[in-house]
Amino acid sequence: MxxxxxxxxxxxxxxxxxxxxxxxxxxxxxxxxxxxxxxxxxxxxxxxxxxxxxxxxxxxxxxxxxxxxxxxxxxxxxxxxxxxxxxxxxxxxxxxxxxxxxxxxxxxxxxxxxxxxxxxxxxxxxxxxxxxxxxxxxxxxxxxxxxxxxxxxxxxxxxxxxxxxxxxxxxxxxxxxxxxxxxxxxxxxxxxxxxxxxxxxxxxxxxxxxxxxPRELTATGAGLTKVTVRTINNSLRAFTHPQIRQSQQQDEYAVFYTTEPGPVVTAIMHHIQTEADELVDLRVERPSLEERFLELTRTAASDV
Amino acid sequence: MKAFMLHFALEFRAALRNRNLLLMNYLLPLGFYLLIGGMMVQINPFFGDQMIPAMVILTVLSGVIMGLPTNLVEAREAGILRSFRVNGLQSGTLIAIPALANALHVCLTALVITVSAPLIFKVPAPVDWPMYLLVFLLTLFANSGLATLIGVITRSGQMAILWQQLLFIPSMILSGLMVPLTLMPDWGQKLSLMLPATYAMAAFQGSAYEGETLWYAPYGMLLLFVGGVLGFVLASRLFSWDNQNDVQRHRVVLALVAMIPYLLGALLLV
Structure with missing residues (x-):
């Protein structure tokens, strides 16, 4: 090399x-x-x-x-x-x-x-x-x-x-x-x-x-993946899953934060199907370098 | 060498686009020469004998002392020197180029005055032309060294202006440009010997015009040469690329070493 x-x-x-x-x-x-x-x-x-x-x-x-x-x-x-x-x-x-x-x-x-x-x-x-x-x-x-x-x-x-x-x-x-x-x-x-x-x-x-x-750095952090979903009947309002750390409702969107987006998205799709609801929009946003950077900055500040 | 020559040519051309340098190198000395010079010849007939040296020294003071330091300080403050440095330019180049380009502008103005004054104002031309040229070059060299040193040691444009004025105004009043040294009180003569312009004026009168001077003119020429060498050597030693770097302490004190030849002149010549 x-x-x-x-x-x-x-x-x-x-x-x-x-x-x-x-x-x-x-x-x-x-x-x-x-x-x-x-x-x-x-x-x-x-x-x-x-x-x-x-x-x-x-x-x-x-x-x-x-x-x-x-x-x-x-x-x-x-x-x-x-x-x-x-x-x-x-x-x-x-x-x-x-x-x-x-x-x-x-x-x-x-x-x-x-x-x-x-x-x-x-x-x-x-x-x-x-x-x-x-x-x-x-x-x-x-x-x-x-x-x-x-x-x-x-x-x-x-x-x-x-x-x-x-x-x-x-x-x-x-x-x-x-x-x-x-x-x-x-x-x-x-x-x-x-x-x-x-x-x-x-x-x-x-x-x-x-x-x-950048991928390695974001992966090593505690950053949460954001899953944003919108359905016709809004059936996800009370949806829960063991791997969802945090959830909230933003306008007509249900927003979930998780470290394991794969199982959570699968569960969401299953839930929509079970409830006879219909998917309108689904977005999965991985933690960004900026979030990891802010996390490190906060850690460094608290160490001082 | 090719890069150096190109840089010199570009610097010379750029000064023609710079209003401040145009004013200091051409408009002020030529305007002063035409207006005040002409007037002084009418008021004081004896001024005619010293008009060319006085106006040429004024040109050097205006172009070099008033023009050069500010340019150097601005280049450092703006980060121009840093840009040059990361592209491989040496500090010696950045000291030499502005000084040489400025000197060429001053030479052109001095040439205009030297050639035109006998024709326009009927004042005497130098008697010894080679000596006239030598004294002029020494005057230019000594003042360029001092101006470069001021540009190198001062950290801001305002400070540079202060130093410039400290040299320019007394030189105009005390160095014999307007009033002969012999008419000044003793203390005035002593004080004037701290200024390179005084030695330049005496050297022009004694060597180029073969007139009488208060001291042996070549001594003054030697002091101008030593002063110029000290100015450039100290400028290269004290040169800093930017105001943020670890600045050498006592820079101003060290820079004052360049005034030692003139101090010796004041102590020994009169």
Whole structure:
């Protein structure tokens, strides 16, 4: 098996008395999208900045494609592309000028195709100061991918983007993954992580509290599956089952919460048939990553 | 090198789109030259002898001292330096590019003044042209070093403006640009020697115009050179990519080392 694209072992960083990162460990496999999740202030950006070589860790071992970000910055730039959360670009440079400039620094030919793909093709002569937030983020991503890096670090890439731009960016991330690019995605958007990431790590108060695929993480929690049913005669109003933890009536819908949706749905169908009722609508919603995240956050808060 | 040259060209062009830099590099010095310069020649005939050096130094002060630091501070505050850093640019490049691009703008304005002043205002041209060029380049170098240092050590735009004004206003009043040093009281002369512009003015008068000065002009040129070197060396040592990183303490105290040549000048020359 190939070495991981990114390895983080025992990463710690303090700002005065505040421990921003405390013994953080995770690794990112080559060619996967890895989501780093956490609320504001959890340490996501500090982790990324240590990997980018922008910040020196107090302790820990970091490797990006086998390169030490704290010592081999020049080599690091060749394999890594970065989209910063708080980065900006010169206000009076046009998009065309910045693509040319960054291509020159990366010693590659300007990739105009990426500007087309990101919807910037007709804005090449527009100055940075005149771009919208979404356009600036897309430009930042275009610049990060100009030299076709093996690893891409994205810090809240879709923050402030409209739906269209968000979808386009997700498509580009999938394309890049298909081409073998490893993506470390820092976000607090759970839905984005759930749909985009192959694996995620949840960072709370500077510590990793869970790592796995979104499905694995949601499965390990106490999250309940929600079963929502509507029938013509509303025969489920008083329905009970040993594996239903909680039930309620919402308008014309009967709502049940269970950890075992299979037997419960079977029992519901049997009940409807027995009562000569007729099914109108049935929905089964598995616990989301967001619910698992909130559960972990509550646990972490109660531990303090 | 190709990337560096491209960056320099783009930075130079971008400054032409920046109203603030346009004002500081072109409109203010040229406007001052045409209005005040012309007026001063009428009021004080002796001003004619020093008009070109005075206006060229004003151009350097306006373009470099007033233009360069704010640009650097804004780039750091906005996160532009961080964006450059993650794309592999070195701190030396980010110090050199704005200073060089700014210097080229100043050179163009200075060239306009140097060529046009004898024709428009009938003021004397420099006697020794190579020395004139050398003094001009030293003046530019010394002030660029100081301006870059201010841009590097100040944490906010407001603070940068304070430092800029602290150099610009006394330089305009005390360095001999408008009033000859010989007419100033002793304390005024001493104070003026803390300003690079004073040495520049004396060097222009003594070396490029072969006039009389209060001290041997090449000493002043040496101090300008040392001051410029110190400015750039300290700027590269104290450079920080952003305001959030662990900032070196006592930066301002260290930065004041760049003023040592001028302090020595004040103690030893007059």
């Amino acid at each position: 190939a070495d991981p694209a990114i390895e983080v072992h025992g990463l710690s960083k303090r700002y005065g008395d505040h421990a921003a990162l405390d013994q953080v460990d995770f690794s990112v496999r080559r060619g996967e999208i890895f989501g780093l999740l956490g609320p504001n202030g959890a340490g996501k950006t500090t982790t990324l900045e240590c990997l980018e070589g922008l910040r020196l860790p107090d302790a820990g071992r970091l490797r990006v494609m086998g390169i030490d970000p704290t010592r081999e910055r020049h080599k690091l730039r060749q394999v890594m592309g970065v989209q910063l959360q708080t980065g900006s670009l010169p206000a009076y440079f046009t998009i065309r000028e910045m693509i040319r400039l960054f291509s020159a620094y990366h010693e590659v030919n300007p990739d105009w195709a990426v500007t087309e793909r990101l919807g910037l093709g007709n804005l090449l002569n527009t100055q940075y100061q005149a771009l919208s937030t979404g356009q600036k983020r897309r430009l930042s991503l275009a610049l990060a991918t100009l030299h076709q890096p093996a690893v891409l670090l994205l810090d809240e890439p879709t923050a402030g983007l409209d739906v269209g731009a968000r979808i386009a960016l997700h498509e580009l991330m999938r394309e890049l993954r298909a081409q073998g690019t490893t993506i470390l995605l820092s976000t607090h958007d759970m839905a984005e992580a759930e749909t985009m990431a192959d694996r995620v790590a949840i960072l709370l108060q500077g510590r990793i509290v869970a790592v796995g695929t």
